[in-house]
Amino acid sequence: MSKGLPKRSEDYSLWYNELVKRADLAENSPVRGCMVIKPYGYSIWEKMQAQLDKMFKETGHTNAYFPLFIPKSYLSKEASHVEGFAKECAVVTHYRLKNSEDGKGVVVDPDAKLEEELIVRPTSETVIWSTYKNWIQSYRDLPLLVNQWANVVRWEMRTRLFLRTAEFLWQEGHTAHASKQEAIDETVQMMNVYAEFAEKYMAVPVIKGVKSANERFAGAEDTYCIEAMMQDGKALQAGTSHFLGQNFAKAFDVKFATKEGALDYVWGTSWGVSTRLMGALIMAHSDDNGLVLPPKLAPIQVVIVPIYKGDDELDRISDKAKEIIAKLRAKGITVHYDHRDTHKPGWKFAEYELKGVPLRIAMGPRDLENNTIELARRDTLTKETINLNDVEIDAYVEALLEKIQESIYQKALNFRNEMTTEANSWEEFEDLIENKGGFLSAHWDGTTETEEKIKELTKATIRCIPIDQKAEEGKCILSGKPSKGRVLFARAY
Amino acid sequence: MSKGLPKRSEDYSLWYNELVKRADLAENSPVRGCMVIKPYGYSIWEKMQAQLDKMFKETGHTNAYFPLFIPKSYLSKEASHVEGFAKECAVVTHYRLKNSEDGKGVVVDPDAKLEEELIVRPTSETVIWSTYKNWIQSYRDLPLLVNQWANVVRWEMRTRLFLRTAEFLWQEGHTAHASKQEAIDETVQMMNVYAEFAEKYMAVPVIKGVKSANERFAGAEDTYCIEAMMQDGKALQAGTSHFLGQNFAKAFDVKFATKEGALDYVWGTSWGVSTRLMGALIMAHSDDNGLVLPPKLAPIQVVIVPIYKGDDELDRISDKAKEIIAKLRAKGITVHYDHRDTHKPGWKFAEYELKGVPLRIAMGPRDLENNTIELARRDTLTKETINLNDVEIDAYVEALLEKIQESIYQKALNFRNEMTTEANSWEEFEDLIENKGGFLSAHWDGTTETEEKIKELTKATIRCIPIDQKAEEGKCILSGKPSKGRVLFARAY
Known part of the structure; x- marks a missing residue:
């Protein structure tokens, strides 16, 4: 997909x-x-x-x-x-x-x-x-x-x-x-x-x-x-x-x-x-593979995909999967078991990546032999093999979902911080808005006239005067008139 | 109220x-x-x-x-x-x-x-x-x-x-x-x-x-x-x-x-x-005192009203009330504690009756002395004094709420049964619809023409052909034409 x-x-x-x-x-x-x-x-x-x-x-x-x-x-x-x-x-x-x-x-x-x-x-x-x-x-x-x-x-x-x-x-x-x-x-x-x-x-x-x-x-x-x-x-x-x-x-x-x-x-x-x-x-x-959902809002938090040939193999994998499902559900984790025979595992992997399911568990015949599962994270697209003898799977998945939630937030925060720049002259402002984007923290003289002129020239609007704005004397980037603190500009949806 | x-x-x-x-x-x-x-x-x-x-x-x-x-x-x-x-x-x-x-x-x-x-x-x-x-x-x-x-x-x-x-x-x-x-x-x-x-x-x-x-x-x-x-x-x-x-x-x-x-x-x-x-x-x-709500749909299932003079008495009653509230909430029961000093107990009693709260608990200074509460049922308007030494209050209230749910249903069912009558002639039909109301179980020839004529004459419509209609040969109450089973007529909202 x-x-x-x-x-x-x-x-x-x-x-x-x-x-x-x-x-x-x-x-x-x-x-x-x-x-x-x-x-x-x-x-x-x-x-x-x-x-x-x-x-x-x-x-x-x-x-x-x-x-x-x-x-x-x-x-x-x-x-x-x-x-x-x-x-x-x-x-x-x-x-x-x-x-x-x-x-x-x-x-x-x-x-x-x-x-x-x-x-x-x-x-x-x-x-x-x-x-x-x-x-x-x-x-x-x-x-x-x-x-x-x-x-x-x-x-x-x-x-x-x-x-x-x-x-x-x-x-x-x-x-x-x-x-x-x-x-x-x-x-x-x-x-x-x-x-x-x-x-x-x-x-x-x-x-x-x-x-x-x-x-x-x-x-x-x-x-x-x-x-x-x-x-x-x-x-x-x-x-x-x-x-x-x-x-x-x-x-x-x-x-x-x-x-x-x-x-x-x-x-x-x-x-x-x-x-x-x-x-x-x-x-x-989200990314080129599709949605990335934070676990707390994901309708399906974990999907389990069996990899099998024939009904007999499926039955044995399903028995194991059901044990895992029961443990995860007891922790309040939403699990979907996709054992459809109408679609191949690779198709399913792509489908659940597209839909942003935070964790995917794959189980094949070799996993059964070794008592392992393959665990794939949607946010980082990384995989690991887990030996079920070594971990309590429910506690492990629960902790991992929390880690994913935090990690997605941290990534977005880092990006936001990278994309927040101080602009100290009109040239700098114009250059940043055109070539970098993001939030521009800049001085403004407080008038609607200047605000509208900036919008007209750059399509950037004042997103807000931050609550934690610190007092800082300065000069409006456009008019040069006095300003008492920086406000946040950006092009916006 | x-x-x-x-x-x-x-x-x-x-x-x-x-x-x-x-x-x-x-x-x-x-x-x-x-x-x-x-x-x-x-x-x-x-x-x-x-x-x-x-x-x-x-x-x-x-x-x-x-x-x-x-x-x-x-x-x-x-x-x-x-x-x-x-x-x-x-x-x-x-x-x-x-x-x-x-x-x-x-x-x-x-x-x-x-x-x-x-x-x-x-x-x-x-x-x-x-x-x-x-x-x-x-x-x-x-x-x-x-x-x-x-x-x-x-x-x-x-x-x-x-x-x-x-x-x-x-x-x-x-x-x-x-x-x-x-x-x-x-x-x-x-x-x-x-x-x-x-x-x-x-x-x-x-x-x-x-x-x-x-x-x-x-x-x-x-x-x-x-x-x-x-x-x-x-x-x-x-x-x-x-x-x-x-x-x-x-x-x-x-x-x-x-x-x-x-x-x-x-x-x-x-x-x-x-x-x-x-x-x-x-x-x-509902009745002349107001709403009667089945416990399963009542936003407040139990209200507790303290009866007190002065802050000191209120404090002592509140301590006891809080114990009860904690126990009831642990059972998933919705409790409201109304200790407002702007309204008298009698006003509150009437107010919660109007609003259909299934159970009311009143606690006064004498109750404190005796370790009792007064329990009033909204559906039957009956009261009883409970000695808290004799019962587990949470289990007692939980069982009582279930009993009220069942009792409200049974009362409505008895009424419905009383109000369901077989009508076997047109005279009987007209008399029943005018003087008794309720569901009339009667034979109908199956035509829209007859149905509309009955509606015109009596304002009664066919509410439904019951799923469990039993086969019964008969004659339409209005047209006298053959019918294969009774349908339910009533005046309706």
Whole structure:
């Protein structure tokens, strides 16, 4: 299978698209810009969901569900929000079809026009804050910590599987608080939850930071984010957490009686990650042979492939394999035993490399004689022969999976560090962005004007002002005006 | 709280609506016909989802995700399907808004009209079978066993929370098979999975059966179903499983190479349950005090309420409560300790009754002295005092929760049996349907004409032809024509 995969180094974009399709992760649907998430891809997303959901619940959030549709007038209630989302949305105008006059199909029934058009949610702040108005009266009703798993639609013109699609799956947290500081703390907490998930589960190192005004969420006072580095030197925004101030509370008139008996607007946050994380996961680790999955998100962690001639040999290998499978499963390791006779071992090896299964165990007749197995790591493509007399196979595999998880992360971290460069002059900046890529740490004068000019000249945007930015006097690389610290630029997905 | 709840016996419909809202299950949204599923309601749905998902995976299915939108022309490809779904659907016609000329809001941008309108999926057979065409070439690709958790939209004119809403959440399984028999077996298997879930988890007894032609899914050859009895004597269809024959394979040209080398159309099934199950769960068991939840689906299985004066007493009760909580949690029991000082014990008792928490433990200072607790069952509203010296509290509570689960089911089953009556003449039928309700087991001549006439005269429909229908010669209660066995009639939700 993988022999047909384009080389990552030759055409990164084509490599990505083909990998997504051939590894059975997703494909384009008949509906423009919408994807089909295939079973194997969806099973990775399910693992992501399960872990994130656990982390949300551990931080006190509960799930709920709000309507798919948003009345058109709601979008306009928060001024900058409508600017951000009205330009690319799916609009429902009618609620019925009827048979066409030629009898060959159906047409929109002009008598079934909605009084007010409905927008398929691009994000749910408006419909949720209109609901919160009824849920919140007093400080006793706060904080309100709600999350929703849902599909959203943004009518993107240029789409790419997982990275940018008209419809995507995501979670959106929407919280309400009695004080500004509590809302800011929540915003930062959720950025940290996302960063922990990216690093510990996806094995993707991220930079935590704050967006510039220009890149802020439409309706937020501040947008916190995590930014990851892909193998082609482009950055990818992997999650955002917004401090909404009192903007949506004011737009939807959500007030509460304070402990002191006054009446005040509620403070809000929202935060989300989406199926875009699948794109980040794929692009951060995979290679010319296919996917490389961190063990914690791999639907199959270990595959066992018997190498045999005839049923008798298969039976004997299977007996041994079953012992190993039982031991591994008892440790909570997901094992798949592929003894199909329709495909040769070599085909299977390539297939599971393409699909990123972290560990492959091969067992042939000689292994039976010697009580050995062959163990192959997907991430390093290295093999070793293990004598089962020498090791406890379950403990060995468990430890190895942990080592692989750590090793994949470390490799990505090393790459990210190599790809993070200080640029101290405009010439250097231009040269680096064009010839090296990656994150450029550079001084900026803090104005949107300069930011946009840099984007125009180089296609690089400010990914974030890092949280741990150290105070450092300097001069803006473009304007030469004073700057108080470096920010991170990159070309980005 | 509960004192405000209308009486079930006086106004069933009002009782249901108020219960759904006051128990924090769901409420109407600002979008016509769409509901907000509130955190407590959603947490019950999550428990349902988790169990169903487990059962689907145990029967070999995997999850995937298909687009929200369906091109209008796809709906028409299966003739009866479009008849069933085109009449009540949300139609997306535009992909952009723009600022209105008066500057006061946004309007649909007439320049952003879609070439082909998109329908928000009412069900996904069409878009899925158009995808299966690319996934299936040979018998080796079969069976294809896929499920999707998703939202769907049907533009219902008269809506009721959970029971009938314009948008609802559901799962839809879509499978493809190499033979007719295998597809029928799958259809029956999934009906059985639904029945097992309803009975063992929801504690709702169901009748398994087949729909009459008139009540069949638009595009199916046969619709299998499970039918439940609500406390007002009306039936509720709780799940359906459709044998699609080769209808969708033909509509979307999905053929496969058979083992023998021939080319044939694929056989299909689809099956689904929705948030409607929440309605069934609520209506099957609840009473004038509020919800009654079977322990297996209760988000909180045990609540502990301390009865105290002052912090010192609370501390001593809390120490004891924590011991009990640790023991119960070690058994996997979900416990909530409500020691809020903002509400009195009596208020809390009513609140947890309203919310259907199966077991309530109360502990006061005298209980501390005597090493006792008071244990109250939600389903029977009975109380007992337990001496902790006499019982292992964790084992006792675990067994009691099982007993409650069984007892709720048995009560519903007894009711269903009482409400199932044989009607042997038209007079008897009319009298029973009007004055008793429930299921009427009666002879029917097998024609749609008679079925529709009975519906017109009595509002009763054929709920199903039971799977275990016994052969019994008889005469149709309305037409007097010959019948080969009894079918089940009822008024239904």
